[in-house]
Amino acid sequence: MQNHINSIIQQAKEGNKSAFKNLVDHYQKYAFNLAFRVLYNEEDAKDVVQDSFIKIWINIKHFNSGMPFTTWMYKIVMNTAIDKQKSLKRFEWVKEDEILNLLTTIECDGPDCRLDNEQLGSVIKKIADELPEKQRLVFILRDLQDLESSVVEELLDLSETSVKANLYHARQVLRKKLESYGEQQRRR
Amino acid sequence: MECRLVEEKIEAFVYDKTIRPDEEMIEHIAGCTACKTYLKSCQRAQKIIANLSRAEPVITFPQQLTNDIMALIDEPVLKTSHHQTRFLAVARKFLVAASVALFIVFSGEQYIFVDKLMKLEKNLTATPNNKQGAGVYKKMISYYPEKGLQMVKSELARQVPESKQMDFKSLIMMAGYSVLAGEELANQVKNQTSSKQNLSGEMIKHH
Ligand SMILES: [Zn+2]
Numbered sequence: 001m002q003n004h005i006n007s008i009i010q011q012a013k014e015g016n017k018s019a020f021k022n023l024v025d026h027y028q029k030y031a032f033n034l035a036f037r038v039l040y041n042e043e044d045a046k047d048v049v050q051d052s053f054i055k056i057w058i059n060i061k062h063f064n065s066g067m068p069f070t071t072w073m074y075k076i077v078m079n080t081a082i083d084k085q086k087s088l089k090r091f092e093w094v095k096e097d098e099i100l101n102l103l104t105t106i107e108c109d110g111p112d113c114r115l116d117n118e119q120l121g122s123v124i125k126k127i128a129d130e131l132p133e134k135q136r137l138v139f140i141l142r143d144l145q146d147l148e149s150s151v152v153e154e155l156l157d158l159s160e161t162s163v164k165a166n167l168y169h170a171r172q173v174l175r176k177k178l179e180s181y182g183e184q185q186r187r188r
Numbered sequence: 189m190e191c192r193l194v195e196e197k198i199e200a201f202v203y204d205k206t207i208r209p210d211e212e213m214i215e216h217i218a219g220c221t222a223c224k225t226y227l228k229s230c231q232r233a234q235k236i237i238a239n240l241s242r243a244e245p246v247i248t249f250p251q252q253l254t255n256d257i258m259a260l261i262d263e264p265v266l267k268t269s270h271h272q273t274r275f276l277a278v279a280r281k282f283l284v285a286a287s288v289a290l291f292i293v294f295s296g297e298q299y300i301f302v303d304k305l306m307k308l309e310k311n312l313t314a315t316p317n318n319k320q321g322a323g324v325y326k327k328m329i330s331y332y333p334e335k336g337l338q339m340v341k342s343e344l345a346r347q348v349p350e351s352k353q354m355d356f357k358s359l360i361m362m363a364g365y366s367v368l369a370g371e372e373l374a375n376q377v378k379n380q381t382s383s384k385q386n387l388s389g390e391m392i393k394h395h
Contacts, residue, residue, distance in 0.1 A: 081343035175233040
């Protein structure tokens with residue numbers, strides 16, 4: 001599999017568009033997941049995926065095969081998503097009631113517990129948006145995107161200790177936040 | 189053992205499945221209500237976060253997204269067309285105007301302004317390489333003007349702290365409009381001049 005991907009990347013580096021299309025097909029889902037988790041909604045995430053793959057196409061000649069392609073791609077997607085977020089308006093409030101319901105859904109494990117994109121975006125936004133930027137990104141990359149610490153260090157230019165500390169603080173904030181939601185749920 | 193140390197151990201144990209709880213920790217939790225509550229609270233948060241991570245967002249029409257990307261890459265119109273040449277001229281003027289906007293936002297902190305502008309200039313003119321950012325904007329503007337300019341705007345906005353974002357956004361918007369208005373005016377003058385020249389040419393001929 002990895003050899004196959006490497007050969008597709010090599011062909012794309014040589015300007016082969018159909019090889020590049022295979023790359024887009026294969027990786028857009030991963031790019032989309034990350035962009036969605038940073039931006040909380042499908043349309044903005046799709047824009048970011050588009051812009052990122054254009055940047056990737058323009059620069060793939062210079063991609064150094066010594067680094068995993070996904071790390072390089074994530075770096076481009078993440079920076080594009082952060083830029084995009086700066087240009088978006090903020091302050092879209094989600095109703096507290098609605099969030100409590102969504103959290104109950106997320107906490108259960110049954111097959112009926114699926115959230116659609118809009119609901120999923122609302123929950124991530126509600127719990128992560130108020131974190132300081134570094135903590136938010138470390139949390140998204142480590143806990144939601146499930147990336148190895150070494151990859152996160154590379155993506156955010158942070159040391160291992162700094163990733164650890166930011167993640168620790170983010171989880172503390174989230175734990176307290178979820179605790180207060182838990183209390184509200186019990187009072188209902 | 190102190191509760192604070194136990195809390196750290198609990199955190200590590202709850203989030204990292206490879207860590208086993210040690211005897212000392214188990215004993216402490218059994219006799220300490222605060223740490224018991226902390227453990228429960230951590231486990232609940234971890235479960236919600238893990239479920240959130242598993243709940244992946246879905247791309248509606250993924251094939252359409254691939255096609256859109258490929259269509260943008262195939263777009264041949266922008267390579268050398270007149271539209272692009274004119275656009276690049278507008279983009280250059282926009283950058284000049286944008287630097288004025290930055291200057292106003294950072295008035296009184298000129299060393300910051302110079303630093304931001306130098307960074308931007310580096311990004312715009314550098315040869316593209318593996319380091320993200322460098323050179324990308326220049327290429328984006330020449331291949332995909334509208335998107336490229338949008339990116340430059342975002343890059344500029346990224347250099348401006350939260351407290352100055354509003355000032356910066358209105359200034360950058362004004363900068364964009366004045367460049368377009370200036371360009372429009374220049375075109376009108378050019379058209380008038382050339383039609384006048386044509387007219388006088390015609391008159392001379394007829395004379
Ligand atoms: Zn204790």
